Amino acid sequence: MGGGEGREGDWDCSGCGNRNYAFRSFCNRCKQPRLLVDIKTPADSKWLPRIGDWICTGCTNNNYASREKCKKCGQPKELAAMPAIAMPGASLPTHPHYFARAQGALEQKMNIGLLGNGALQQSLPLSSNWSLGGADKYEIQPADKYGAQPASTWPLGGNQTSVLPYTNQTNQLVIFPKGWRSGDWICNCGFHNYSSRAQCKKCNASMLPAIGTKRLASEEFVHDWDNKRLNAGHTHGLQQAYPGFEQMAGSVSNQTTGVYPPYPSGSSAAAPNFQVNVQLPHLVTTPTLLGKGAKQWRDGDWMCTNCNNHNYASRSECNRCKTQRDGLAQPTAPAKISYDICIRDFIITQFEFRDPYSHLSLKISPSGSPGIITILPTFSFAISILIKALLLFVVSAIVGSLILCVDSVQEYAMNDGRTRTDDPFLLSYNDTDLQIASEFLTTWLPFLSRDLCHHCTRILSDRIRSLDPEVGGDVESSDREENLTVSTPNNTDLNECSENQDNCNTNSLGSSKDGADVNDTADTNSLGSWKDGANGWSEPIAKASTCGTSGSPVPTESPRVRMSWADMALEDELEAEEEDEANRQPSDRHASSGEATMAVKGQPKPELPREQREYIRFTNVRRKKDFICLERVKGKIVNILDGLELHTGVFSAAEQKRIVDFVYMLQEMGKKGELKERTFTAPQKRMRGKGCVTIQFGCCYTDNYAKDKNDNPSGILQNEIVDPIPPLFKVIITRLVRWHVIPPSCVPDSCIVNIYDEGDCIPPHIDNHDFLRPFCTVSFLSECDIVFGSNLKIVGAGKLSGAFAIPLPVGSVLVLNRNGADVAKHCVPAVPTKRISITFRKMDESRWPFGFIPEPDLQGLQPLSYEEDRSRRMNPSKSNRAVNRQAVRREDYRDNARNSDERGNTHLEPHCSIQIQLGPGNRRRVRMNLDG
Numbered sequence: 001m002g003g004g005e006g007r008e009g010d011w012d013c014s015g016c017g018n019r020n021y022a023f024r025s026f027c028n029r030c031k032q033p034r035l036l037v038d039i040k041t042p043a044d045s046k047w048l049p050r051i052g053d054w055i056c057t058g059c060t061n062n063n064y065a066s067r068e069k070c071k072k073c074g075q076p077k078e079l080a081a082m083p084a085i086a087m088p089g090a091s092l093p094t095h096p097h098y099f100a101r102a103q104g105a106l107e108q109k110m111n112i113g114l115l116g117n118g119a120l121q122q123s124l125p126l127s128s129n130w131s132l133g134g135a136d137k138y139e140i141q142p143a144d145k146y147g148a149q150p151a152s153t154w155p156l157g158g159n160q161t162s163v164l165p166y167t168n169q170t171n172q173l174v175i176f177p178k179g180w181r182s183g184d185w186i187c188n189c190g191f192h193n194y195s196s197r198a199q200c201k202k203c204n205a206s207m208l209p210a211i212g213t214k215r216l217a218s219e220e221f222v223h224d225w226d227n228k229r230l231n232a233g234h235t236h237g238l239q240q241a242y243p244g245f246e247q248m249a250g251s252v253s254n255q256t257t258g259v260y261p262p263y264p265s266g267s268s269a270a271a272p273n274f275q276v277n278v279q280l281p282h283l284v285t286t287p288t289l290l291g292k293g294a295k296q297w298r299d300g301d302w303m304c305t306n307c308n309n310h311n312y313a314s315r316s317e318c319n320r321c322k323t324q325r326d327g328l329a330q331p332t333a334p335a336k337i338s339y340d341i342c343i344r345d346f347i348i349t350q351f352e353f354r355d356p357y358s359h360l361s362l363k364i365s366p367s368g369s370p371g372i373i374t375i376l377p378t379f380s381f382a383i384s385i386l387i388k389a390l391l392l393f394v395v396s397a398i399v400g401s402l403i404l405c406v407d408s409v410q411e412y413a414m415n416d417g418r419t420r421t422d423d424p425f426l427l428s429y430n431d432t433d434l435q436i437a438s439e440f441l442t443t444w445l446p447f448l449s450r451d452l453c454h455h456c457t458r459i460l461s462d463r464i465r466s467l468d469p470e471v472g473g474d475v476e477s478s479d480r481e482e483n484l485t486v487s488t489p490n491n492t493d494l495n496e497c498s499e500n501q502d503n504c505n506t507n508s509l510g511s512s513k514d515g516a517d518v519n520d521t522a523d524t525n526s527l528g529s530w531k532d533g534a535n536g537w538s539e540p541i542a543k544a545s546t547c548g549t550s551g552s553p554v555p556t557e558s559p560r561v562r563m564s565w566a567d568m569a570l571e572d573e574l575e576a577e578e579e580d581e582a583n584r585q586p587s588d589r590h591a592s593s594g595e596a597t598m599a600v601k602g603q604p605k606p607e608l609p610r611e612q613r614e615y616i617r618f619t620n621v622r623r624k625k626d627f628i629c630l631e632r633v634k635g636k637i638v639n640i641l642d643g644l645e646l647h648t649g650v651f652s653a654a655e656q657k658r659i660v661d662f663v664y665m666l667q668e669m670g671k672k673g674e675l676k677e678r679t680f681t682a683p684q685k686r687m688r689g690k691g692c693v694t695i696q697f698g699c700c701y702t703d704n705y706a707k708d709k710n711d712n713p714s715g716i717l718q719n720e721i722v723d724p725i726p727p728l729f730k731v732i733i734t735r736l737v738r739w740h741v742i743p744p745s746c747v748p749d750s751c752i753v754n755i756y757d758e759g760d761c762i763p764p765h766i767d768n769h770d771f772l773r774p775f776c777t778v779s780f781l782s783e784c785d786i787v788f789g790s791n792l793k794i795v796g797a798g799k800l801s802g803a804f805a806i807p808l809p810v811g812s813v814l815v816l817n818r819n820g821a822d823v824a825k826h827c828v829p830a831v832p833t834k835r836i837s838i839t840f841r842k843m844d845e846s847r848w849p850f851g852f853i854p855e856p857d858l859q860g861l862q863p864l865s866y867e868e869d870r871s872r873r874m875n876p877s878k879s880n881r882a883v884n885r886q887a888v889r890r891e892d893y894r895d896n897a898r899n900s901d902e903r904g905n906t907h908l909e910p911h912c913s914i915q916i917q918l919g920p921g922n923r924r925r926v927r928m929n930l931d932g
């Protein structure tokens with residue numbers, strides 16, 4: 001909220017005080033990046049960038065993560081990107097780091113240094129692999145007289161600037177080009193210019209590109225907004241835009257007393273902490289980036305959950321909003337947790353945080369040469385979210401880069417099965433902390449493991465899982481009681497992984513094992529039935545690339561009592577692989593690699609029945625049902641989102657891939673005319689902003705936003721024929737019912753597949769009442785927002801009124817019911833990248849297409865029982881009693897986790913009349929904006 005000035009998302013530059021429009025990523029006056037400076041911007045603001053989004057260093061345009069080239073100036077991402085998510089005090093890395101992939105990264109060494117008081121410092125001795133922009137021309141200095149570690153700035157171009165790192169009095173590392181003086185700037189070509197120059201000495205480019213970035217707004221919208229700007233004329237000449245060090249010192253000193261002491265300057269000017277952002281010619285002072293009021297977190301300090309202000313321990317009421325500490329304050333002694341992951345000679349040591357809302361810190365270091373990143377206590381939820389984002393990006397970059405060095409991963413992986421009692425590291429933390437850490441990392445595992453091969457993903461996930469004492473405990477008891485073994489990837493696997501680096505680099509949804517052609521005869525209700533329907537149709541599905549493990553020994557499975565979707569994907573893939581193998585070579589299976597692996601490992605394959613695994617997965621689905629957006633509708637304040645539910649983790653990556661492959665196959669069939677005419681519809685012109693390709697099953701209908709060519713009224717066209725629901729989609733429906741996503745009273749008998757190309761959208765609508773409620777949409781391929789509002793209108797290019805955006809993660813299911821289905825309209829704004837959704841709906845019987853016969857397979861579906869089935873399902877043997885106990889605890893835990901997840905997930909948009917957000921500690925923060 002703009003604190004009464006301007007609009008939500010508008011921000012005050014803490015460098016020069018200029019008030020900037022929300023869409024700007026850089027101060028319009030002094031060009032300092034927005035970073036995390038504005039405490040007024042809500043965490044969920046659409047103006048805040050997302051992981052992967054990048055800013056073009058050529059023209060400063062904000063680009064979605066998916067863009068390979070800058071939308072505005074066309075520069076390729078690999079040359080021009082710097083992340084749109086930035087951290088307090090962080091230098092902003094360009095593509096080579098930010099979008100680091102594991103390929104060829106063996107020699108990369110990374111030392112993410114932590115500045116004692118929270119200034120994030122990154123120093124990267126870069127291998128040539130990294131230096132797309134001429135990093136080779138950057139001199140990497142050895143530790144200098146100030147004791148700093150070798151460092152590099154982020155290479156942009158071919159300048160000869162070398163880098164000198166310094167430490168300040170608090171042992172902070174700072175880096176800046178040699179000879180740097182206050183006001184100097186670095187051109188986009190990489191040349192270091194003196195402050196006096198308005199144009200680059202080398203390439204004559206003017207000091208700054210036109211700054212005017214946008215975020216989630218169409219160019220027209222930004223333009224429109226720009227035209228209406230309140231502070232027009234406020235912009236200063238660019239040449240004066242950069243406060244020198246002295247000015248910076250002046251501007252920040254008040255905020256940072258005692259926190260950011262000055263350091264011995266290596267430049268001509270005495271300076272406070274600063275960092276040189278080589279992407280844009282400006283200086284950034286750490287304190288300003290941390291924002292007003294940023295303070296070091298001390299014991300007893302508390303964060304107001306009403307306004308997220310960080311208060312000193314001594315305060316009994318919030319210093320900002322005067323809310324009483326009692327009842328609303330976050331725990332005064334937040335949890336602190338560390339863990340370490342060792343990957344070859346790199347150790348991610350001590351990821352620690354006090355709680356996600358107050359303090360995060362991460363140490364990442366090559367062994368023996370510790371470097372630390374510390375992120376100071378944050379004072380707003382917004383900051384914590386972005387901190388997580390950066391943290392993850394750092395971790396993922398590092399893990400992604402380093403995990404190739406897997407030849408000694410095993411050493412650590414061997415410790416997977418260790419229990420609390422013999423893991424001194426785990427022993428140093430209490431269970432709750434470990435659970436929090438495990439949950440946190442599990443949640444982000446898909447991100448962390450994005451570029452990892454199966455083995456490495458597994459190692460990482462196993463290690464993360466090992467943090468959870470419950471898992472450890474249960475594994476231990478399971479081991480004892482039933483001699484189930486714990487997975488430890490063996491040398492063979494690891495060597496193989498090393499030898500197959502190319503393959504190991506590409507683990508993602510796209511590289512997941514295609515198990516589509518596995519013939520499994522299990523019943524259609526079980527997990528295994530997935531593969532039954534994997535083919536979905538009677539047509540073959542193209543094989544996907546693999547991770548180089550095909551036909552090779554696979555690690556034995558852990559008796560997993562808790563699995564993330566990534567785990568499950570892996571399991572599915574491995575299982576598919578094994579079955580594949582078995583099907584291919586039934587006669588010599590004993591001599592085959594599968595059996596050989598067993599022999600080598602001496603570990604029997606764990607035999608958790610499918611039913612049991614299904615149950616475990618079912619209990620691991622996350623469900624968010626408390627979306628709140630209060631709007632005045634017909635004179636009454638109502639929660640227009642009542643009835644919405646978001647179920648995440650319903651489909652594993654492998655399953656998603658199968659579904660997506662299948663959809664593509666359907667699309668091909670549709671194009672070739674192999675589907676019924678009304679089944680497949682492709683918009684005539686593939687223009688941005690047009691509707692997407694649709695494939696309908698069960699019934700043909702038109703919506704009011706997409707009247708058909710005959711201008712039929714919206715709703716089910718009873719006399720039109722489409723293809724019946726394919727088997728794979730019936731498997732999905734079955735799962736949705738069994739896993740409590742859709743009630744058995746409303747089993748879908750129709751569905752529509754939407755295939756979005758970049759830029760496709762669905763305009764605001766309410767789904768036709770020819771369909772019963774609830775209905776649901778499953779998301780694939782990429783995340784996008786779905787936007788809700790009682791009065792959702794397009795009020796300008798790319799601009800919606802009354803919007804509440806909910807991000808739809810891949811593999812998630814959004815259920816629409818009650819107000820969420822019928823009071824709020826919904827729409828999908830132009831998607832940033834390709835996406836597929838499948839919306840499942842049950843037809844009103846009176847609107848069935850003529851001659852419609854309900855699918856026998858979909859009759860009598862029943863949800864899994866939470867209680868009665870569990871004991872049966874989990875088989876009340878001795879060992880499984882442990883699992884049962886664990887499952888009970890798991891539910892409690894999951895509730896907690898759910899809450900914390902929900903805190904993080906809540907996504908609000910500015911124009912709701914009243915918005916309530918679950919704040920830290922699960923207390924509600926209420927925002928009122930009745931003029932919305």
Ligand SMILES: O=C(O)CCC(=O)C(=O)O
Nearest residue numbers: 754762767777828837839
């Ligand atoms: O694609 C989506 O996520 C939503 C689709 C939708 O709203 C619809 O088909 O009615």
Ligand SMILES: [Fe+2]
Nearest residue numbers: 765766767826
């Ligand atoms: Fe819809």
